[in-house]
Amino acid sequence: MENKKLIYISPHYPHNFANFVIQAKQVGITVLGITDCDYNNLSPEVKHCLSGHYKVNSFHNTWEVFDAVKYFLSIHGNVDFVESNLESWLDLEAIIRVEFKIPGLTKKDLNKYIKKSEMKKVFDKNSISIVDGELVKDYKHALNFAKKHKFPVIIKPDRGVGAFDTYKILNADELCSFFKRREILPDFFFIEPFIEGNIETFDGICDFDGKIVYCSSLQYTGTLEMKNGKKSYILLKDIPKDLIEAGKKAVKGFDVRGKFFHIEFFRTKDNVLYGLEINLRPPGGFTTDMINFAGDIDIYREWANIIQYNKFFNTSERKYNMGFCAREDWITYKVSNHDLFAKYGENIIFSDRIPEAFAPLMGNQAYLIRAENLDDIYKIFDVICESV
16 A cells, blocks of 8 residues: 655644654654744654654745645645644645645535534534524624523634633623623624533544544533633543434534544533534544543554554553543642652553643643542542642
């Protein structure tokens, strides 16, 4: 089989995602990296795996990125894939594919993957329950919706990632203040009723035939709570059957092929699952590493295997529950870092600094906890988060 050629956008950031291109090199893929930093500032591991490198001043400068692609094509000939595994550059990937006739998702394919209003249509069409919602551009429209459905409501960008710029609005005064802060809205916002419950995800990767070759699930207390409260979530060893069923329907409905998927559902107190949104990327932060520790696999390597061979070679079994928990630099904690590892070193299998860009949402120092019993993880969460 001929080795594939891959243009990879931002192979160096976030730093744990560098493992994607490192493993791509290992399976024989020719990796051509576009970065926004100098070659000398790349890690030795990233340098080693790149068969070509081009620095741009900004990924937002499309013409500069096009120059990078032209440079690669002039030296290496036609390429097979353009990827980033980041939501930020999904548009850029698509534009490059159209301009240079590279296979994969194009700009016209993206709406159902990037706009929450369009996502709801796909969930609904595939018999997955949805929460009522509308696109709003101004206070009057939003207030009419809130009167119909009652406060509180959630308002967020129609296009956005995670909890960024997402607000729980309790009353008309707060809604008015929200729109006053945005006299000129760059785009529509999406409004929906606030409902009690927890966020659960159905995550994984599909081969190019649309077959789910690996799946996992995260359990949050909610993205708003993640932003404003305890920084923790769980990767489940055992995924609830109804979540698997809904997740498979969603993957088929969205026609995911050769990509990671990260699909959020909302589970209410009466055990109803509502489809929220999909992202065509791995779950963020250190979750890819949690996947590896949960099953003793290498998801970075398996992604590379799909790109090169369209096959997932390892087991998809999850052997352990995994937990993510983070500390924040401004808080003084009761148990020191040294004592934390002395007592729970067998369970805390990884710890690292969180990139500054993600720190406001996820905290500053990450801890990954592994255990067969979920209660053990929750106990360690409590110790990590207990402040003086």
